[in-house]
Amino acid sequence: xxxxxxxxxxxxxxxxxxxxxxxxxxxxxxxxxxxxxxxxxxxxxxxxxxxxxxxxxxxxxxxxxxxxxxxxxxxxxxxxxxxxxxxxxxxxxxxxxxxxxxxxxxxxxxxxxxxxxxxxxxxxxxxxxxxxxxxxxxxxxxxxxxxxxxxxxxxxxxxxxxxxxxxxxxxxxxxxxxxxxxxxxxxxxxxxxxxxxxxxxxxxxxxxxxxxxxxxxxxxxxxxxxxxxxxxxxxxxxxxxxxxxxxxxxxxxxxxxxxxxxxxxxxxxxxxxxxxxxxxxxxxxxxxxxxxxxxxxxxxxxxxxxxxxxxxxxxx
Numbered sequence: 001x002x003x004x005x006x007x008x009x010x011x012x013x014x015x016x017x018x019x020x021x022x023x024x025x026x027x028x029x030x031x032x033x034x035x036x037x038x039x040x041x042x043x044x045x046x047x048x049x050x051x052x053x054x055x056x057x058x059x060x061x062x063x064x065x066x067x068x069x070x071x072x073x074x075x076x077x078x079x080x081x082x083x084x085x086x087x088x089x090x091x092x093x094x095x096x097x098x099x100x101x102x103x104x105x106x107x108x109x110x111x112x113x114x115x116x117x118x119x120x121x122x123x124x125x126x127x128x129x130x131x132x133x134x135x136x137x138x139x140x141x142x143x144x145x146x147x148x149x150x151x152x153x154x155x156x157x158x159x160x161x162x163x164x165x166x167x168x169x170x171x172x173x174x175x176x177x178x179x180x181x182x183x184x185x186x187x188x189x190x191x192x193x194x195x196x197x198x199x200x201x202x203x204x205x206x207x208x209x210x211x212x213x214x215x216x217x218x219x220x221x222x223x224x225x226x227x228x229x230x231x232x233x234x235x236x237x238x239x240x241x242x243x244x245x246x247x248x249x250x251x252x253x254x255x256x257x258x259x260x261x262x263x264x265x266x267x268x269x270x271x272x273x274x275x276x277x278x279x280x281x282x283x284x285x286x287x288x289x290x291x292x293x294x295x296x297x298x299x300x301x302x303x304x305x306x307x308x309x310x311x312x313x314x315x316x
Contacts, residue, residue: 012284013276019249023165023287027248028269035245036267037130040084040138042245049244051237052263054080054255055141063124066117072139080143081120083128084136089184091128093119094142094156106155106183143263146229146256151221152176152192156183159253159265160196160234163275163283165290166249167242167300169235169307172196173278174203174228179218187274192216194223195279199308201231205280234262235304241267243300286310 014023035041046053057079058072073079077098083091093116094106102110111119120137122128129135145157152158156177163170173193177183180190187193192213194206206213206223215222228234238252241264251271254262276282289310297303 013282014273014284014287016273018284019273023249024270027166028250029246032246033269036247036250036269038084039082039086039266040136042267043138043140045244046241046264049240051240051244052260054143054263054265057139057141059084060120060124060137060139063121066120066124069117069120069139070113078142080138080140081116081123082138082140083123084138085129085133086123086135087130088188089181089186091119091123092184094183096142108155143255143265144258146258148226148229148256149174149176151219152194152216152223152226154178154181154183154216154218156181156185157255159185159255160228161271161275162235162238162252162254163271164238164242164250164252165287166293166296167239167303168290168296168310169198169238169304170286170290171275171279171281171283172198172235172238173275174226176216176223178208178216187272192223193274193278194226195275195281196228198235198311201228201234202226203228205278207274207278210274210277229256230261232301232304232308235307236301237262237264239300239303239307242303245269 043053043056060066078096081093095103096106097104102112104110123135123137126132126134143157149158154177158174158176160172160174162172173195175185176192177185178190185191192206192208195204197204203224203226208217234254237254241252245267247269251268253265255265257263
């Protein structure tokens with residue numbers, strides 16, 4: 001572990017202070033933060049821009065609307081409930097099917113409708129929101145992840161986090177749910193992070209709890225060597241989110257649906273830095289290189305291609 005950190009430092013790892021001062025404060029206007037901190041606004045913006053997102057079934061905004069829950073999901077056996085202002089996967093409830101009058105969660109638990117309405121009420125009260133402010137509950141399509149990830153995921157949907165700087169994809173990793181993370185693709189809760197080669201879309205190294213691993217801790221399957229389908233399309237989607245949010249430095253989370261392909265899940269104005277450990281490569285040199293570019297391609301596809309070719313071959 002210490003050897004990896006030492007090599008990361010030599011390769012130009014970006015620390016939190018540098019990220020905040022040189023990239024977030026400089027390239028992200030604070031007035032634009034609500035566009036990404038509010039998942040409902042993000043979804044509306046993406047839909048209006050033609051960017052693929054999970055379908056929204058309904059929104060519950062006030063306590064009185066909780067009574068409309070049954071009507072919203074009457075045509076859907078499975079769905080996801082999430083807070084509009086939640087972070088780190090908190091408050092997300094994934095329903096994978098029904099058994100008689102009860103709803104089955106992704107962890108196997110069975111919930112009554114009253115259980116779900118109670119959870120929605122907690123979302124509205126701000127239990128899971130940033131700053132504890134009153135919130136909204138989104139009910140949306142449950143992603144059916146690509147079979148590629150079946151052996152390296154535990155009861156949840158993997159997502160692909162990409163850092164985008166000045167509209168150019170810089171680094172990517174796939175976050176794989178585990179038993180520890182309770183099926184959520186969140187590294188802080190115990191998910192696995194696997195670096196992705198930007199040129200080929202192939203998984204390389206992996207970390208779990210900041211320690212290098214080769215196999216998924218629950219399934220035992222090898223993590224490296226997976227080729228992400230629709231790779232250029234996925235990077236192009238990430239690049240498009242630069243125009244969508246107007247942020248110069250952001251994280252874009254994309255999921256791969258087995259039928260619908262890449263879908264943008266959410267955006268982050270303050271993406272974490274563990275992506276460097278997962279890739280065993282610091283981002284500082286590349287970010288500085290992009291900061292000095294006088295001309296950035298207007299096309300999101302061209303920016304995605306640029307992101308695939310800017311990396312130098314000095315992998316750690």
